Amino acid sequence: MIDLENVKKSYATGVQALNGITLHIDKGEFVFIVGDSGSGKSTLIKLLLKELDPTSGTIKVNGMNLNKMKPRAIPKYRRKLGVVFQDFRLLKDRNVYENVAFAQRVIITPTKQIRKNVPRTLSLVGLAEKYKAFPKELSGGEQQRVALARALVNQPNILLADEPTGNLDPKNSKEIMRLLETINERGTTVVVVTHNQEIVDAMKKRVIAMHKGVIISDERKAGYIQHAD
Amino acid sequence: MFSLASIATMAACIFLFGIFFCVVENFQHMVREMEKSVAVTVFFNEDLSQEQIDDIGEQIRSRAEVSDVVFVSAEEAWDEYKEIYFEEAPHLAEGFEDDNPLANEAHYEIYLKNVESQDDLVTWLQSVEGIRRINESAQVADVLTNFNLLVGYISIAVILLLLCVSVFLISNTVTIGIAVRREEIAIMKLIGATNGFVKAPFVVEGVIIGIIGASIPLALLYFLYTRLVNFMGDKFNILTGLLQFLPVNEMFRILLPVGLALGVGIGFFGSFFTIRKHLRV
Numbered sequence: 001m002i003d004l005e006n007v008k009k010s011y012a013t014g015v016q017a018l019n020g021i022t023l024h025i026d027k028g029e030f031v032f033i034v035g036d037s038g039s040g041k042s043t044l045i046k047l048l049l050k051e052l053d054p055t056s057g058t059i060k061v062n063g064m065n066l067n068k069m070k071p072r073a074i075p076k077y078r079r080k081l082g083v084v085f086q087d088f089r090l091l092k093d094r095n096v097y098e099n100v101a102f103a104q105r106v107i108i109t110p111t112k113q114i115r116k117n118v119p120r121t122l123s124l125v126g127l128a129e130k131y132k133a134f135p136k137e138l139s140g141g142e143q144q145r146v147a148l149a150r151a152l153v154n155q156p157n158i159l160l161a162d163e164p165t166g167n168l169d170p171k172n173s174k175e176i177m178r179l180l181e182t183i184n185e186r187g188t189t190v191v192v193v194t195h196n197q198e199i200v201d202a203m204k205k206r207v208i209a210m211h212k213g214v215i216i217s218d219e220r221k222a223g224y225i226q227h228a229d
Numbered sequence: 230m231f232s233l234a235s236i237a238t239m240a241a242c243i244f245l246f247g248i249f250f251c252v253v254e255n256f257q258h259m260v261r262e263m264e265k266s267v268a269v270t271v272f273f274n275e276d277l278s279q280e281q282i283d284d285i286g287e288q289i290r291s292r293a294e295v296s297d298v299v300f301v302s303a304e305e306a307w308d309e310y311k312e313i314y315f316e317e318a319p320h321l322a323e324g325f326e327d328d329n330p331l332a333n334e335a336h337y338e339i340y341l342k343n344v345e346s347q348d349d350l351v352t353w354l355q356s357v358e359g360i361r362r363i364n365e366s367a368q369v370a371d372v373l374t375n376f377n378l379l380v381g382y383i384s385i386a387v388i389l390l391l392l393c394v395s396v397f398l399i400s401n402t403v404t405i406g407i408a409v410r411r412e413e414i415a416i417m418k419l420i421g422a423t424n425g426f427v428k429a430p431f432v433v434e435g436v437i438i439g440i441i442g443a444s445i446p447l448a449l450l451y452f453l454y455t456r457l458v459n460f461m462g463d464k465f466n467i468l469t470g471l472l473q474f475l476p477v478n479e480m481f482r483i484l485l486p487v488g489l490a491l492g493v494g495i496g497f498f499g500s501f502f503t504i505r506k507h508l509r510v
Contacts, residue, residue, distance in 0.1 A: 079421035089416055106422040
């Protein structure tokens, strides 16, 4: 499902963000990517989203070689990925329903279909009642659940979450993780980039630890792996 | 807010363009009218027979730049002369009754399609056998030709300038729009919006600005032009022979589609190329 082969990425500033990453993630897996700031986690997510191109190495996702992908094919590729961020990135001038429907409109889904899909997805994340609320009227946890609903409404087969609990308290963090687990159980491959040691320890999932652009450990059902400097 | 500013400036530009267009069109209309009255006159050698004169007439008629050729016989020339100069005292002309003083003044009046081709025609006429003298209104032709060119050049310069200003303004509006909606655009792109989907709202906005920005000044110009033509007709009817304005319907048959096309074109291309440059989607 996700294959990286000796991927390197250096920026124009000379910073070497990734220094030879080889990684394989199977369909239906739940994977944590952990590491300190500057370890290359966010660069990895950007490469998977095809926001960036690697300096060398190959990346294959859903059977598609991202290195050879033409710009015109990128939108179609991204429709098979769902993505959530630490800062939620909701549209502040639109209510919950519109924020989720927005993702469907972008891929030109018929309105009739949107009216069915949006409430169903909002129920999944437990926000069916608050479909009229605006982001500023919601708690951080609720906003992240709206972001999750937006990422899921187009039924992606991979969900990328970049620090999804970074702005949340422990209670809300646990709820989001429980949701991610439910989504994973329904067949979606979930990749979570996080700093949150407590959550990683509690979930007992595969953990890939990164440090200075390389993978220092890759263990199944592991806890948070501290790097040794 | 920025769209309103764009509409206002676009309207101002198209209004100026419209005024300029009206002036140029009317001037050219007047020049065309004047050109119709500018003629080259040719006189013949005294020994020429009527057949030879007719033959010269046929040759002149076959020239592409000639719009009309009128033959004026010696008798007609004398009648016209009498009418003009002896109108008050016809008895003075009676002395010439049997001795036409203009006996050798039979001539062709040649009217041109375009005053600029007068020089070519005169050069050719000089090479035709049997022509004694050619009268041309060279000065009038030169002035009209030069003025026509000058107005043409100025109009092109002003129109180009206005186009540049309008494109810059639309581009500015789109740039601001992109800045305001940067987050929304980023989310759209991450979700998998196609290039066309991201660009479409900006291009549609540009075209709408173009349509509104063109419609307002065109309506205003229609109103003002109608008033001006009526006003000039009423108050300065002494000048109507000289100042022949194009009728409002005839003017707007050209100005309306040109103005709208200009507005829509500027709106479309201005926004299309700006978003392409800024988003690189």
